Amino acid sequence: MTRKQKTRLFNTFVTIFAAFAAVMFLMPTVLTIANSFMTSSEISANYGAMLSNMTEDNKTYISDGVNLKFIPDKVTFDQYKAVLFKSPDYLLKFWNSVMLTVPITFFQLLIAILTSYGLSRYPGKIKGMIFFTYIILMIMPYQVTLVPNFLVAEKLNLFRLHFEGFHITAEKFQLLNTRWAIILPGIFSPFSIFLLTKVMRRIPVSYVEAAKLDGAGEFQILTRIYLPLCKGALVSIAMLVFIDYWNMVEQPLVLLKDSAMHPLSVFLSQINTGDIGLAFAVGVVYMVPTILMFLYGEDYLVEGMTYSGGIKG
């Protein structure tokens, strides 16, 4: 066998292996989507056994094995109809997720743009120390940061303003058990600053010098040079931040005692034991925003992070 043939054989082997692995990676998602089109009786026939150890006394299930099925016997949108029109609870929890994730993503990015710009222009010793502190903070897991967050939420009070005609009243409220307890620490979480600063530091000084010669001020340098050059990175960071908070479980469990305010990501663990017939459809509804983002931004996700190496780099 010649060398060329060997390479070709090896490439074929690699392709088959990669295809197999890739399909395995996609499988859980595809299965969830496929199962969401089943009728609820079909679901309890296939997965009823999963529940039997929880509701031991009323075993009404047909089989006691669990059958993973790809293709529904009968395609139906019943689950979706039930989720979207008959059970407001799911939509409410979905809305909770939106109300937590969207403000965090938006404001974390806004702060990151300002901060990363500040950190990458005129670098100095103090700025270096600030960035270093952020790196340490970024690596700290929730098991560390939730304790200070909880303390703040308990001790800090904010004011809620009520407008009644011209009469404005301020009502003091504790952060704990409100969305703010999650949103505020989320906004100042330094993950996106870390990524964005690394990208901004790569912007050649000559670009800035040229803009200055043309009379651009600092603010214009930020909006006309830095931001356009960071567009890819910004999109990919926004996606990473969004999906991370869309997945949140730790913070609501600790900071929101009232489960009516929990996001769907926490609530889904509870329906799995109850309304199993709907769980797949809810799961699919929950992945729609992130899947759409992925379809739009996959290339950014791939290209935007090209520079990210090292820690301090």
Place this chain on the structure above:
Amino acid sequence: MKRLRDQCGRRGERIFSDLCLLPSVIGVLVFFLIPFGIVIYYSLINNPVMHEFVGLANYKKLFTTVAFLRAAKNTAVFSLVSVPLALVLSLGLAVLLDRNIPGRSVFRTFFLSPLMVPTASVVLVWQVLFHTHGTLNQIIEHFGGTGIDWMKSSHGQLIIIMMFLWKNIGYNMILFMSALAGIPRDIIEVAELEGAGKWYQFFHIKLRYLSPTILFVLILSLINSFKIFREVYLLTGDYPFDKMYMLQHFMNNTFNSLDYQKLSAAAVLFSLVMIVIIAILLIAENIFGKDVEG
């Protein structure tokens, strides 16, 4: 005169870039650093009412708490196994895919998809896979083995390692692939002319250029490994089997009992461990990152 104005202008510009830092610095101080100072203080006193200094007594108590020791051990074992595994597997995949094979971009999308699918959405599929009468056990039994009750056995860690790898390998792989594409071609060509084999090229040239990315992936994976609680919680709820009892479970339970001293001591202790890890990583960066600025 002109020079003076230039200097003033420069100072004004500097002030703008300093002001940009202000919101974030204040936020970090208020929501993380100052309260963390209070956490350290709480870990050293007997209770928030008496404020009596007790030294390391809270830490000693922590080390006699069975739940804490178990949670710390499980978390450490999980991170020590899954992070290197994620690193090696994603690097391996990236190297394999770093050649001209058909469907490369489709594979890339497939591998990346778990990153963008919420864990909560697919958790049911995992439950079906790992249930006592689930798919995995059916396959095992089909080949004559005996099934395991995965969620309630000491193999429980295997499940969460698999879920972790599923979620994280794709993105790590992308980072490695773009780093591989960034290695200067001429260096590889020279090595080939000099008769360096593929393995030599990989270990002596490519790996050096990849070292900043390796470090970055290591950090990302480490951060994500502490978020595995999400998967465990969605799979098994508040009180999982022993082997899946993670630090976050311990923290949640301690939050519920409002035991500030224990919470604070645990958080401070964990942060110290993290600082040691970060120091090691930074030293590694200084050693490996010097000769190649990538």
